[in-house]
Amino acid sequence: xxxxxxxxxxxxxxxxxxxxxxxxxxxxxxxxxxxxxxxxxxxxxxxxxxxxxxxxxxxxxxxxxxxxxxxxxxxxxx
Amino acid sequence: xxxxxxxxxxxxxxxxxxxxxxxxxxxxxxxxxxxxxxxxxxxxxxxxxxxxxxxxxxxxxxxxxxxxxxxxxxxxxxxxxxxxxxxxxxxxxxxxxxxxxxxxxxxxxxxxxxxxxxxxxxxxxxxxxxxxxxxxxxxxxxxxxxxxxxxxxxxxxxxxxxxxxxxxxxxxxxxxxxxxxxxxxxxxxxxxxxxxxxxxxxxxxxxxxxxxxxxxxxxxxxxxxxxxxxxxxxxxxxxxxxxxxxxxxxxxxxxxxxxxxxxxxxxxxxxxxxxxxxxxxxxxxxxxxxxxxxxxxxxxxxxxxxxxxxxxxxxxxxxxxxxxxxxxxxxxxxxxxxxxxxxxxxxx
Amino acid sequence: xxxxxxxxxxxxxxxxxxxxxxxxxxxxxxxxxxxxxxxxxxxxxxxxxxxxxxxxxxxxxxxxxxxxxxxxxxxxxxxxxxxxxxxxxxxxxxxxxxxxxxxxxxxxxxxxxxxxxxxxxxxxxxxxxxxxxxxxxxxxxxxxxxxxxxxxxxxxxxxxxxxxxxxxxxxxxxxxxxxxxxxxxxxxxxxxxxxxxxxxxxxxxxxxxxxxxxxxxxxxxxxxxxxxxxxxxxxxxxxxxxxxxxxxxxxxxxxxxxxxxxxxxxxxxxxxxxxxxxxxxxxxxxxxxxxxxxxxxxxxxxxxxxxxxxxxxxxxxxxxxxxxxxxxxxxxxxxxxxxxxxxxxxxxxxxxxxxxxxxxxxxxxxxxxxxxxxxxxxxx
Numbered sequence: 100x101x102x103x104x105x106x107x108x109x110x111x112x113x114x115x116x117x118x119x120x121x122x123x124x125x126x127x128x129x130x131x132x133x134x135x136x137x138x139x140x141x142x143x144x145x146x147x148x149x150x151x152x153x154x155x156x157x158x159x160x161x162x163x164x165x166x167x168x169x170x171x172x173x174x175x176x177x
Numbered sequence: 178x179x180x181x182x183x184x185x186x187x188x189x190x191x192x193x194x195x196x197x198x199x200x201x202x203x204x205x206x207x208x209x210x211x212x213x214x215x216x217x218x219x220x221x222x223x224x225x226x227x228x229x230x231x232x233x234x235x236x237x238x239x240x241x242x243x244x245x246x247x248x249x250x251x252x253x254x255x256x257x258x259x260x261x262x263x264x265x266x267x268x269x270x271x272x273x274x275x276x277x278x279x280x281x282x283x284x285x286x287x288x289x290x291x292x293x294x295x296x297x298x299x300x301x302x303x304x305x306x307x308x309x310x311x312x313x314x315x316x317x318x319x320x321x322x323x324x325x326x327x328x329x330x331x332x333x334x335x336x337x338x339x340x341x342x343x344x345x346x347x348x349x350x351x352x353x354x355x356x357x358x359x360x361x362x363x364x365x366x367x368x369x370x371x372x373x374x375x376x377x378x379x380x381x382x383x384x385x386x387x388x389x390x391x392x393x394x395x396x397x398x399x400x401x402x403x404x405x406x407x408x409x410x411x412x413x414x415x416x417x418x419x420x421x422x423x424x425x426x427x428x429x430x431x432x433x434x435x436x437x438x439x440x441x442x443x444x445x446x447x448x449x450x451x452x453x454x455x456x457x458x459x460x461x462x463x464x465x466x467x468x469x470x471x472x473x474x475x476x477x478x479x480x481x482x483x484x485x486x487x488x489x490x491x492x493x494x495x496x497x498x499x500x501x502x503x504x505x506x507x508x509x510x511x512x513x514x515x516x517x518x519x520x521x522x523x524x525x
Numbered sequence: 526x527x528x529x530x531x532x533x534x535x536x537x538x539x540x541x542x543x544x545x546x547x548x549x550x551x552x553x554x555x556x557x558x559x560x561x562x563x564x565x566x567x568x569x570x571x572x573x574x575x576x577x578x579x580x581x582x583x584x585x586x587x588x589x590x591x592x593x594x595x596x597x598x599x600x601x602x603x604x605x606x607x608x609x610x611x612x613x614x615x616x617x618x619x620x621x622x623x624x625x626x627x628x629x630x631x632x633x634x635x636x637x638x639x640x641x642x643x644x645x646x647x648x649x650x651x652x653x654x655x656x657x658x659x660x661x662x663x664x665x666x667x668x669x670x671x672x673x674x675x676x677x678x679x680x681x682x683x684x685x686x687x688x689x690x691x692x693x694x695x696x697x698x699x700x701x702x703x704x705x706x707x708x709x710x711x712x713x714x715x716x717x718x719x720x721x722x723x724x725x726x727x728x729x730x731x732x733x734x735x736x737x738x739x740x741x742x743x744x745x746x747x748x749x750x751x752x753x754x755x756x757x758x759x760x761x762x763x764x765x766x767x768x769x770x771x772x773x774x775x776x777x778x779x780x781x782x783x784x785x786x787x788x789x790x791x792x793x794x795x796x797x798x799x800x801x802x803x804x805x806x807x808x809x810x811x812x813x814x815x816x817x818x819x820x821x822x823x824x825x826x827x828x829x830x831x832x833x834x835x836x837x838x839x840x841x842x843x844x845x846x847x848x849x850x851x852x853x854x855x856x857x858x859x860x861x862x863x864x865x866x867x868x869x870x871x872x873x874x875x876x877x878x879x880x881x882x883x884x885x886x887x888x889x890x891x892x893x894x895x896x897x898x899x900x901x902x903x904x905x
Contacts, residue, residue, distance in 0.1 A: 101563060101590075101670035101727040102450045102523060103753075105528035118378075122444035122526050125378035129647060131680075132673050132792045141528055143730060143783055144448075146616070147645025148674040150792065151730035151783045153528050158782040162531055165760055169540015172547050374641070374648045444526055449644075450882075507755055508535035509572020511892040517871030521617030521642060523882070 103145035105153050108138050119144060187211065193289045198319025211295050212283075212315060215302035220278070220313035228313035230278055236340050239274035241265055242333035250297065250327050253367045254382025258300035260459060261330040263387045264410070266308055270389035271406040271462065273344045273396050274336030279305065281315040281332050286325040297328060308387040310334070342396065348404040349425035354471040355491040356464045358391065358484045359384070360437040361414050365456035366445045377448070381441050386460030391483045395464060398477030402470020408462045415454040415513045417463055418491075418501045428496020431513065434506040435490045450523040454503075455516040465493065528782070532754030533571070541759040542576035549766050555581045557765055558855055559723040560703060562589030562883025563753040569888035571755040581762060584855035585885035587702055587810055588725060590667045591618045592853065592877040592884045595807045596841040598695055599624035602664050605693060605836055606630065606638040612656070613640045613693075614649035615664040622880050625841045627873075646678035653682065653690035662830045665692040670727040672696040672819065673792035676799050679821075679828050691830040694820050697806060699728050700736050701817030707744045709811070709854060719855065721765040723758065724750035726780050733788025734778045745774045752780040799825050809843065809877055810853030849876035852885050859886040866890060 106119035106126070115131035119142065130136040130149045142149035187210035196203040213221065220228040245261040255263075262279065269276040281301065285294060305312050312332075363384040370379045388408070395403065405425075409417040414436070422429050438453045446453045460483065466474050471489060478484030501513040549555060559565060565585045568574060574583060587593050599622055606613035613630070620631045620642065634640040639659070643649050646663060653661035665675045675692060682690040703722065724737055729750045740746045747768035751761030761779040768775060778784050799822060806818025821829040830836060843849060847869070848862035859865050859878065869875035871887050878884035882891060 101561070101668060101725075103670065103727045104447050105526075106448075107527065121448055122440045123380060124441055124444040124448060126448065128645075129674075129677055131677050132789060132795070134791055143727065145670055145727060146674050147647060148677060150670060150673065150727060151789060154782050158528060158531075161760075161779070161782055165537055165541060165756055168544045168760070168763060169537055172540060172544035175547055176543060375644050440526070447526065447529065505571060506535065507533055507538060507571045509575055511570060511572055514871075514891045517887075517891075521620060523616065523618040 101145055103143045103150065105141045106144050108136055108140045108142060111136065111138060117149070119149070187291065189292045189295055191291050193285050193287060193291060193294060193319055195287055195319055195321065198285070198317065204317070208317065211291070211298045212317065215295070215298035216281070216305065216312045216315065217302070218311035218313065220311055221315070228278070230313060233277060233337055237338045239269050239272040239336040239338050240333065241268035242331065243268060245330040245332070246326065247368065248326060249371050250293070252371050252383055255385040256297060256300050257328060257330055258297035259304040260385050261332045262301050262304035262308065263385050263459060265332040265334040266310055266387045266389055267408050267462070269334040269336035270392045271344070271408060272336070272338055273342040273392065273400070273403065273406070274338040275393070276308070276310045276334055276336040276389050278313045278335045279310055279332055281312050281330065283315070283317045284325055284329040285317060285319050286327055287319055287322040289327055294328065304387065308389065310387075310389075342400055344403055344405050346405050346407065346421060346424035349421055349427050349465045349493045350404070351427060351493050351495045353404055353465050353467055353493040354489055355418070355429060355431065355493065356466060356471065356475060356478070357414070357436065357488055357490045358388075358462045358478055359486040360439050360442070361409065361458055361461060362438060362442040362446065362453040362456035364459040365413070366442050368457070369449065370445070377445065379441055379445060381439065381445070384458055384460035386483055388460065388462055388483060391478065391481045392462070394477045394481045395474055399466055399470035399474040402467045402474065404465040404467065406462050406464045409458045411457050412516050413453070413455040413457055414463070415452070415501070416515050418513060419515050421463070421465065422496070422499040422501050425493070426499060428494045428499060429491055429501045430494055431491030431501065431503050433503050435488050437486045437488055454513055529754065532752065532756040534756065537756055538576065538759055541756065541763060545581065545759065545763050545766055546578045548763065548770065549578050549580045550770060551578070551580055553580060553769070554720065555766055555769055556584055556718060556720045557581065557723055557762060558584040558586045558706070558719045559758070560586040560588040560699070561725045561728070561753070562592065562881060563726055564723055564751065564758055565589070565885055565888050566883045567753050567755050567758050569892035572892070573755055573758055576759065577762065581766065584719065585852070585888075586706065586855060587808065587853040588668070588699070589878070589881050589883040590671065590697065591622060591881040592849070593697065593808045593810065594622065594666055594695060594877065595809045596624055596843060597807065597838045600628070600841055601836050601838045602693055603628055603630060603633045605662060605830065605834060606633050606640050608834070610660050611639065611834070612652065612659040612661045613638065613664055614643045614652060614661060615640060616666070617642045618881050619664060619666065621874065622877060623874055627875070646674045647681060650678050650681045650685070650687065650690055653687050654685060657689055659689060661690050662834075663690070663692045664695070666695040668697060668699050668725070668728050669731045672796050672800065673731060673789070676795045679799055679825065680795070682828065688827070691828045691833050692821070693830040693836065696800065696819040697808065698802070698817050698819065699725055699732070700739070701814050702808060702811060703737070703740065705811050705814050705817070706854065707740065707746060719746065720769055721747040721749070723761045723765070724748045726751060726753045726757070729778075729780065729784045729788065731789045731792050733786050734776050734784055735786045736788070737776050741774045741776050747774045748776045750776070750778045750780050750784055752783070807840065810850035844875045847876040849878045849886070852878055859889040862886070
């Protein structure tokens with residue numbers, strides 16, 4: 100459930116609102132559920148609200164780990 | 178100077194009233210001031226209840242009609258007026274016909290701003306002139322407030338299919354190639370972006386366009402090899418491919434990676450939870466061609482401004498169940514089904 | 526699309542699939558329930574089951590809020606919308622949801638009810654502000670992910686002094702359902718044993734990974750909280766295979782880029798000020814579950830449509846042939862329901878699992894029909 104998609108905060112607006120961009124699609128959403136949102140943050144957007152922040156470092160680590168897991172399997176198969 | 182300036186003036190700051198449809202002077206004024214100058218041509222100028230046109234040559238007649246009800250009436254990249262011209266030209270031309278004449282019927286809701294009506298009429302005229310397909314006869318009606326949504330337009334078109342050409346939805350055979358003329362989803366996303374309660378900012382414009390020029394180039398390059406053409410309008414590519422599979426009694430396998438989708442369209446679809454394959458197009462077509470003609474057809478399409486991104490997206494196969502299947506860019510396979518119900522933004 | 530496309534890489538998926546095949550022990554079974562419809566959708570859309578070896582079986586859980594909403598609540602919403610003066614605002618997903626007698630909000634709208642689709646809760650508040658003569662009711666559904674946006678809407682309505690905005694609250698709680706599935710599966714005759722859970726993605730960003738601690742501590746079930754992209758799901762499967770192989774039962778987080786142990790405290794606090802658990806709430810397919818649903822606290826009664834309009838929920842039976850209930854418990858596959866693809870299709874859904882594209886039945890219908898049943902594939 101819970102269709103949500105990461106988008107980049109490009110502009111902070113009054114009343115805990117912000118403009119976020121997803122590959123050039125710009126939507127005004129509420130960031131009232133997060134503390135200290137900054138321009139450049141990637142946030143998880145659900146029904147017009149930012150629910151969580153994406154941790155860039157963790158994202159990079161996850162992708163590296165996925166690549167590594169696959170590589171190990173490939174090497175083991177050889 | 179716009180064509181209207183030469184004609185009797187109507188105060189365009191006003192609104193359409195019931196009298197504008199009552200057959201009296203107000204109606205004549207509306208037609209004289211708005212529609213005649215916008216759509217002017219010799220056939221329309223005959224001023225009769227019908228237009229009488231010459232038969233242009235040998236071949237078979239193609240005819241099509243379509244109703245246009247779009248909300249909002251004005252959207253990024255077009256409006257209901259240009260859409261009503263393009264859509265019917267395309268429906269006629271997809272038979273391989275050269276589109277010749279159009280008719281227009283406009284149903285207007287009482288209270289509709291006259292300036293908007295003039296804008297729509299001008300847009301129809303501009304689209305018709307650019308396409309070289311005149312509106313030869315027309316009609317207007319006014320209905321009470323609440324009985325329509327601003328403006329409804331119905332257009333019909335006549336065209337001539339040259340001798341020797343036989344395109345039909347039941348002619349796809351296993352081994353035939355499926356070619357798409359360009360990126361999908363632009364029109365639907367442009368419409369959704371401007372719809373109330375959904376607004377998002379995007380540079381995506383509707384792809385609304387008259388395709389008969391592209392089609393003429395395709396017929397010239399691969400005429401005898403062409404099996405059928407369709408435009409993936411409502412229901413998108415998914416619906417059109419399923420129609421072809423059912424009508425021809427075949428299966429279709431397409432490659433996700435080969436289907437052009439603009440990044441912004443893909444992003445909007447992610448945001449709204451919809452599938453670009455089910456989003457409407459108004460300036461794209463699908464052609465099914467036998468393998469021998471595929472290369473020449475693709476080359477001709479890519480040489481035309483409206484087919485620059487043309488791509489071979491799939492192959493017709495045998496399938497008793499007439500499934501459309503897609504090999505995903507991810508490496509899996511799935512069915513491409515008709516859109517179920519209305520296209521709704523979803524939360525889950 | 527950043528943080529999206531990276532997790533849809535086919536080559537990396539093949540690597541993960543190879544690792545799963547190498548590590549899954551052919552002699553044992555790995556029955557993994559993906560709780561969320563988001564996972565079900567990703568599994569179907571990307572054909573992930575084709576990549577998994579026979580011992581790994583994915584069981585589609587009840588984590589689609591549209592699917593678990595019982596018929597009685599839909600009927601109540603339809604009755605509410607039909608009242609003069611009321612404007613019902615709803616997410617698009619709910620429009621075609623079948624109530625009793627195959628009625629739906631879409632049909633009620635066609636019959637003249639003022640029902641409007643919104644993308645965000647704040648759109649509903651805006652309608653209330655714009656049309657003070659209408660009583661605007663927001664049809665609030667969803668898990669912990671969707672509850673905070675409802676709370677923000679109520680706060681907004683309160684701050685703007687709106688007296689014509691209320692919600693019909695159907696928010697439900699994920700851990701209660703997972704608990705019911707585990708205990709039910711252990712006890713019920715038709716239940717399936719589950720060896721591990723692929724845990725919710727976005728629910729977990731709000732409630733945090735520690736919310737599932739009971740799965741490991743009380744029931745010795747491993748959990749891997751996963752994102753909704755295909756590589757996320759595959760990595761979580763590998764994490765669960767490893768836990769099961771090693772006899773571990775821990776709460777692990779694959780979706781670590783967005784999920785923390787404690788979740789979104791600000792959202793939790795806002796929800797806690799306004800909502801309290803209901804003693805019991807009915808889930809389609811799971812029945813009445815204790816402490817599994819939320820209602821507004823008495824202090825917020827003026828925003829509660831159930832109080833304001835005396836909404837009555839009459840429990841209504843599901844279609845007698847519909848197997849949604851057993852499918853939601855993981856005891857049947859969609860294609861084992863006799864209505865599947867006959868009278869129940871996405872165009873004309875009978876059961877809730879056929880409505881949302883995240884429902885197990887709709888996902889199977891839309892994406893997986895051409896596939897042979899797993900049993901046949903295994904023996905082939």
